[in-house]
Amino acid sequence: MSTGIQVKVWGDFALFTRPEFKAERASYEVMTPSAARGIVESIHRKPAIRWIVDRIRVLNPIRFDTVRRNEVSGKAPYSTARSAAGGRGNLPYLVADEDRQQRAALVLRDVAYVIEAHFEMTAAAGFGDNPGKHAEIVRRRLEKGQCAYQPSLGVREFTAFFAPAQSADLAQIPDSLRGEIDLGWMLHDIDFADGTKPHFFHAVLRDGVLDVPRFQGRRAAS
Amino acid sequence: MILSALNRYYQRIAGNGDDAPPPFGFADAKVVGEVRIDAAGNFLGILDLRNADKKGKPAPRILSVPLPPHRTAGIAAGFLCDNAGYLCGCDDKGKPDRAAEQFAAAAKLHRELLHDVDDPAARAVLAYFETWNVADAAERLSGYGELLSGWLVFCIVDAAGGSCMAQDVPALRAAWENSLRADASAEVGQCLVTGESATPIARLHGSIKGVYGAQSSGASLVSFNISAATSYGKEQSFNAPVGEAAAFGYVTALNHLLRRDGTQWRRIGDTTLVFWAERDTPAEALFGDLFDPPEAPRNASADEIAAAQRIGDALDRLAAGQMPDDPAFANRDVRFYLLGLSPNAARLSVRLWIVGSLGSFIEHAREHHRDLMLVPEFSGQSPHPPLWRFVGDLRPKDKEGKIRGKNSDEGLKKLGGDLLRAALTGGPYPESLLSLLLDRFRSDRWITHPRVALLKATVNRRIRLNHLPMEELSMSLDANRTEVGYRLGRLFATLERIQRAAFGKDVNAGIRDKFMPSASATPMTVFPYLLRLSQNHLKKIRREKAGLAVNLERLAETIIGEIHDFPSVLTPQDQALFFLGYYQQKQDFFVAHSGESVNETPAA
Numbered sequence A: 001m002s003t004g005i006q007v008k009v010w011g012d013f014a015l016f017t018r019p020e021f022k023a024e025r026a027s028y029e030v031m032t033p034s035a036a037r038g039i040v041e042s043i044h045r046k047p048a049i050r051w052i053v054d055r056i057r058v059l060n061p062i063r064f065d066t067v068r069r070n071e072v073s074g075k076a077p078y079s080t081a082r083s084a085a086g087g088r089g090n091l092p093y094l095v096a097d098e099d100r101q102q103r104a105a106l107v108l109r110d111v112a113y114v115i116e117a118h119f120e121m122t123a124a125a126g127f128g129d130n131p132g133k134h135a136e137i138v139r140r141r142l143e144k145g146q147c148a149y150q151p152s153l154g155v156r157e158f159t160a161f162f163a164p165a166q167s168a169d170l171a172q173i174p175d176s177l178r179g180e181i182d183l184g185w186m187l188h189d190i191d192f193a194d195g196t197k198p199h200f201f202h203a204v205l206r207d208g209v210l211d212v213p214r215f216q217g218r219r220a221a222s
Numbered sequence B: 001m002i003l004s005a006l007n008r009y010y011q012r013i014a015g016n017g018d019d020a021p022p023p024f025g026f027a028d029a030k031v032v033g034e035v036r037i038d039a040a041g042n043f044l045g046i047l048d049l050r051n052a053d054k055k056g057k058p059a060p061r062i063l064s065v066p067l068p069p070h071r072t073a074g075i076a077a078g079f080l081c082d083n084a085g086y087l088c089g090c091d092d093k094g095k096p097d098r099a100a101e102q103f104a105a106a107a108k109l110h111r112e113l114l115h116d117v118d119d120p121a122a123r124a125v126l127a128y129f130e131t132w133n134v135a136d137a138a139e140r141l142s143g144y145g146e147l148l149s150g151w152l153v154f155c156i157v158d159a160a161g162g163s164c165m166a167q168d169v170p171a172l173r174a175a176w177e178n179s180l181r182a183d184a185s186a187e188v189g190q191c192l193v194t195g196e197s198a199t200p201i202a203r204l205h206g207s208i209k210g211v212y213g214a215q216s217s218g219a220s221l222v223s224f225n226i227s228a229a230t231s232y233g234k235e236q237s238f239n240a241p242v243g244e245a246a247a248f249g250y251v252t253a254l255n256h257l258l259r260r261d262g263t264q265w266r267r268i269g270d271t272t273l274v275f276w277a278e279r280d281t282p283a284e285a286l287f288g289d290l291f292d293p294p295e296a297p298r299n300a301s302a303d304e305i306a307a308a309q310r311i312g313d314a315l316d317r318l319a320a321g322q323m324p325d326d327p328a329f330a331n332r333d334v335r336f337y338l339l340g341l342s343p344n345a346a347r348l349s350v351r352l353w354i355v356g357s358l359g360s361f362i363e364h365a366r367e368h369h370r371d372l373m374l375v376p377e378f379s380g381q382s383p384h385p386p387l388w389r390f391v392g393d394l395r396p397k398d399k400e401g402k403i404r405g406k407n408s409d410e411g412l413k414k415l416g417g418d419l420l421r422a423a424l425t426g427g428p429y430p431e432s433l434l435s436l437l438l439d440r441f442r443s444d445r446w447i448t449h450p451r452v453a454l455l456k457a458t459v460n461r462r463i464r465l466n467h468l469p470m471e472e473l474s475m476s477l478d479a480n481r482t483e484v485g486y487r488l489g490r491l492f493a494t495l496e497r498i499q500r501a502a503f504g505k506d507v508n509a510g511i512r513d514k515f516m517p518s519a520s521a522t523p524m525t526v527f528p529y530l531l532r533l534s535q536n537h538l539k540k541i542r543r544e545k546a547g548l549a550v551n552l553e554r555l556a557e558t559i560i561g562e563i564h565d566f567p568s569v570l571t572p573q574d575q576a577l578f579f580l581g582y583y584q585q586k587q588d589f590f591v592a593h594s595g596e597s598v599n600e601t602p603a604a
Helices: A033-043 A078-084 A131-143 B002-013 B096-114 B119-131 B142-149 B171-181 B244-257 B283-291 B301-318 B358-372 B386-390 B410-425 B432-444 B447-463 B485-506 B513-520 B523-544 B546-559 B570-591
Strands: A006-016 A049-058 A064-072 A100-121 A160-162 A180-191 A199-207 A208-210 B028-039 B041-047 B061-066 B153-155 B164-165 B264-268 B272-276 B337-346 B347-356
Touching: A006 A033, A006 A131, A033 A049, A033 A100, A033 A131, A064 B347, A100 A131, A100 A160, A100 B337, A100 B347, A131 A160, A180 B002, A208 B485, B002 B244, B002 B337, B028 B119, B028 B447, B041 B096, B041 B142, B041 B153, B061 B153, B061 B386, B096 B171, B119 B153, B119 B171, B119 B485, B164 B386, B244 B272, B264 B283, B264 B386, B264 B410, B272 B283, B272 B347, B272 B410, B283 B301, B283 B358, B283 B410, B301 B358, B337 B358, B337 B410, B347 B358, B347 B410, B358 B410, B358 B447, B386 B410, B386 B447, B410 B432, B432 B447, B432 B570, B485 B513, B485 B523, B485 B546, B485 B570, B513 B523, B523 B546
Parallel strands: B028 B153
Antiparallel strands: A006 A100, A006 A160, A049 A100, A049 A208, A064 A100, A180 A199, A199 A208, B028 B041, B028 B061, B153 B164, B264 B272, B272 B337, B337 B347
């Protein structure tokens, strides 16, 4: 049973934040493998399997736009939240009026991708886990549009819609993306087992297809 | 992509020619004075190094000095170049304790770096730090005024009277470069700009100066100064690992592009745009003029006039729909990078990032200029005004045509950036532009060239991008256009002309002031009355100039001939055509009846 899936993902806005532009956000031109993994994991995730993104196809021309939003500048302290969850102390809160920051963002408009990914079994696979079982689960959930939580395109406010990819989607190449486009160094994923170290890879779009190399970290998913 | 393109640009220009940016670890500082010391370290005075600039004001001299530390509120001394607070222990801010701390920090730094350097200049500097008494510094330096807050360097005067600046001495430069290597950050990782692994990661990146509207002490492009921008508990620039060399590269490249007298930056609205090519090409210096032509200054030198002529020719060809034949633009596949930055307090946000070949940009420039091309309002008006003129004219005006209100710029700043993006990418103008223009026309009734040109460009671009079945608007009057909005605009101009011919310039509130807004929005309510009114005017004209009356009446009849009824409401698109028709008909009157008007025939 094939462990690979092809998911078509689309949305009105997308923001795959570049790590260097976190305060005033700027998006990468295409979806990062890390975001793709996140979308696939929202459909089906178990400790027994680990998702590996193989390829990302870009179906729509790359269009940027800017938005400015009022946000808050601080974060609720993690330790306070942790202890409150454990029953000690009150939950932290933020008063937006005291903490306002206007932040600009360079976002993508009208995006559509096909994510090609496959999964592997991990050491946490139990007695009843086998590739066939999970492949069937994923296929059924994808057909029905089931997900554990709504996937997003980079940031939570930009919702992703997903469906199984049709052959027509796989053949769609916008004119502006024909040929080879060098996107420079792009975030591959974060190695959560190694002090959340980011890994980068050299991204090249060939006829709208981004081939993703194998992740070199010890463990990709947290 | 952005940082790596800037870094590559830095590597291309570093060390090439006099205009080159400083090498790693050094910066071009605006130095105002030098602290003169003799070989034994005795203080001799502070010499003012400023030269008079074009306007006669003293301008600081740009010198290559060791990179000053990026400091905001803390104390961090610079090596061999700093302000009087650090180098002399006395500043003009009235905080002697802090100044004493600064001096101590500076002394410590110089001792660390120079204690084992065997050079008379080094010894002189160290002797100065040993012997200088901070306590009476204030009196000794009282005469120097504003020099104390600017950048100062050391100058060692030897017995024979010759002098040399400390930062030029090779031994001291080498000491600085060695310290940089030793100082390299302990944290190593993969640099996201170059992709190299195990490079030292910069904790703080330098600041970018020269972006309009940002802090004058410099803003950061990559910054994590709010905790909401950090992730996974990482601090400062460890959130985005960039190697020290790459960080220096992109910051220096950007500062170099943004320098005051540079040719590779422009400001439109709130966006500061910088552009550069991937390799050396003569088009690099002219690129900005393609989209934002310069305005020839009043007393232009022969060079400036020639340059303006050159770009004017290229733009004329573009506006006519042809490609420019200037050899600078011959090589069309050179890749150009455009970065638009917007300020937000101490940070910079990326407003625009466009990568494309020179050919594609020339194509977009061609569309842009063809869309904006419009018969001029006055003779001698530049056919290709700079972009800020268009945006500036969108502000509300009062009865005399002056801009009303002081803060009318605020809302337009974003619009300026959006217009620039549309011009550079060939994309649509912001949706709000059409309604803004119609609002302006209705509220202050100034139908000026920049506004109408933008209106024409908006309509034409909409026709082109949405494949509407309408023909694109032409530059001057098109008598064959049948769209009802256009014809009504022409009719209104004709009726206004009739009124003016009847009463001369003594009309206080003509039909334009009283009826234009309603004529453009709801023609059916207004035009029947205006036509009746025009009959009275024509009667008056017939008494003196029968020929003129006949011509004007005939023109009005021709225009009405194609209008079947007056519509009760005009859509915004039709209203746009109304104002365009009005403007073009009015300009046509100047051409045809040059005897009547004061202006000369403008070039069509």
